Amino acid sequence: MKKSLQxxxxxxxxxxxxxxxxxxxxxxxxxxxxxxxxxxxxxTLDVLDKMPDSGMDYKTDPGAMSFKEQIHHIxxxxxxxxxxxxxxxxxxxxxxxxxxxxxxxxxxxxxxxDYGTSAMKALSEADGxxxxxxxxxxxxxxxxxxxxxxxxTHHRGSAIAYLRVQGVEPPAFVGF
Numbered sequence: 001m002k003k004s005l006q007x008x009x010x011x012x013x014x015x016x017x018x019x020x021x022x023x024x025x026x027x028x029x030x031x032x033x034x035x036x037x038x039x040x041x042x043x044t045l046d047v048l049d050k051m052p053d054s055g056m057d058y059k060t061d062p063g064a065m066s067f068k069e070q071i072h073h074i075x076x077x078x079x080x081x082x083x084x085x086x087x088x089x090x091x092x093x094x095x096x097x098x099x100x101x102x103x104x105x106x107x108x109x110x111x112x113x114d115y116g117t118s119a120m121k122a123l124s125e126a127d128g129x130x131x132x133x134x135x136x137x138x139x140x141x142x143x144x145x146x147x148x149x150x151x152x153t154h155h156r157g158s159a160i161a162y163l164r165v166q167g168v169e170p171p172a173f174v175g176f
Contacts, residue, residue, distance in 0.1 A: 030128070033145060034117060039174060040152050041113035044074055046171035047159050048106055055166040056102065067162045071105060072097050074155045075112030078148055085134055085144045087127065088119035120145055 048071050051058075056068045065073060072095070082088035095108040128142045139147075160170045 030120065030123075033149075034120060035176075037113070037117060037120070037149065039176070040149060040156075041110065043171065043174065044071065044109060044113070044152065044156050045106055047071070047156055047163065048102065048109065050163055050168050050171055051102075051159075051166065052168065053102065055162065055168070058162055058166060060162065060165065065158075067159055068097065068100075068105065070155050070159045070162070071109060072100075074152050075109040077151050077155075078112040078116040081144060081148055081151075082116045082119040085132060086116075086119040086123060086141055088115065088122075091115045116148060 051067055057066045059066045075095075079088070079091050083091070091111070093108070093111050095104060097105070100108070123141055128145075129140055131138050131140055132144075134144055134147070163170045
């Protein structure tokens with residue numbers, strides 16, 4: 001019986017250490033996150049650069065966003081979510097997508113990422129840890145930052161699929 005209790009206590013302690021180690025290693029600092037954010041910006045601009053002008057209005061389906069709209073949506077979401085949930089102010093820039101050139105769109109998306117970066121950097125540790133309601137969920141502002149990364153990745157992935165359908169080799173992924 002004593003050996004069973006010792007074994008059970010040992011297993012319990014090992015589980016506690018494993019959970020603590022996992023929790024500690026799963027955390028990403030703001031600086032680490034922002035390093036990946038800069039990478040996300042460049043990858044998005046590289047994807048935009050690869051699409052020929054003839055494919056900018058391509059849609060996979062009549063109800064889907066065009067390639068140009070996918071890229072624009074990434075930027076718009078960064079600004080809108082940063083304003084609404086990351087304490088961002090007026091970005092001071094807009095774009096008319098209907099008349100925008102590729103260069104205009106690249107400049108807009110670049111500014112959107114930079115705006116998001118500024119909003120994220122301005123958050124204190126307390127701001128980042130604050131729980132707020134976002135789309136019906138109670139999450140921290142740090143989770144909102146992760147949402148922005150996930151959202152950008154999702155729509156950039158769609159844009160990459162559009163490249164492939166157009167016979168264009170997408171840019172190589174760079175992890176770090």
